[in-house]
Amino acid sequence: MTLDFAPYEALLMDWDGTMVDSQPLNYRCLAEALSLYGIALDQEWYRSRLGTSGSDLLAELGVTVPHGEVLARCGELIIGSVRTLRPFPVAVGWVEAARDQGLRCAVASGGGGPVVRAGLVATGLERLFDVVVTREDVARGKPAPDVFVEAARRLGVPPARCLVVEDADEGLAAARAAGMDAVDVRPFAVSAW
Numbered sequence: 001m002t003l004d005f006a007p008y009e010a011l012l013m014d015w016d017g018t019m020v021d022s023q024p025l026n027y028r029c030l031a032e033a034l035s036l037y038g039i040a041l042d043q044e045w046y047r048s049r050l051g052t053s054g055s056d057l058l059a060e061l062g063v064t065v066p067h068g069e070v071l072a073r074c075g076e077l078i079i080g081s082v083r084t085l086r087p088f089p090v091a092v093g094w095v096e097a098a099r100d101q102g103l104r105c106a107v108a109s110g111g112g113g114p115v116v117r118a119g120l121v122a123t124g125l126e127r128l129f130d131v132v133v134t135r136e137d138v139a140r141g142k143p144a145p146d147v148f149v150e151a152a153r154r155l156g157v158p159p160a161r162c163l164v165v166e167d168a169d170e171g172l173a174a175a176r177a178a179g180m181d182a183v184d185v186r187p188f189a190v191s192a193w
Contacts, residue, residue, distance in 0.1 A: 011103050011165065012105075013108065014165060014167060016111050017167040017168065018091055018165055023050060025081055025085065027047075030046070030074045034063075034070060036070075036073065052110065054111075075115050085123055091165065095125075106155055107131075108147045109132075109133070111134055112134060130155060131155055133151040133154065138150050142173070143177065145175070145177035159180050162178075163180065163182070164178075165183045166183070166184060
């Protein structure tokens with residue numbers, strides 16, 4: 001699938017599940033971090049909340065654990081395995097095509113900054129992006145529009161001139177709330193889309 005970038009000045013890419021196949025790694029690391037507190041993380045429950053930031057996910061889980069410690073441990077585990085991440089070739093191609101057409105490009109993720117930045121370096125994708133905005137950079141996570149609005153602001157592009165690429169309902173809702181068009185990659189997500 002190709003994207004029509006003609007009406008846009010910027011392409012905002014979600015990270016987890018959109019640029020890279022990180023969901024299995026993220027689940028394993030969060031499950032391991034929670035297991036230190038005797039909590040089993042149900043994989044189906046986790047899958048149903050893709051796109052939700054770690055802090056919001058722990059709040060929804062409704063367990064009494066030190067959120068900061070769990071998220072820090074989860075982040076350490078992910079960073080320790082970040083070299084196993086594989087970019088989705090179609091997503092990389094879209095970013096390269098957008099750049100070739102003069103669009104500014106950003107990662108706009110509900111994930112943690114150190115984890116996303118480590119992933120960008122490990123995959124060699126950091127060269128493609130002008131801006132990286134993560135959960136720590138904004139007051140509210142997706143489905144609030146904050147991460148996309150902040151990415152547009154940093155790029156100097158009006159929200160209506162941004163195209164978002166996402167893989168989760170929360171991210172698509174955030175893009176709509178930001179006044180941006182969005183592409184849902186899930187219909188194209190075959191084993192190695």
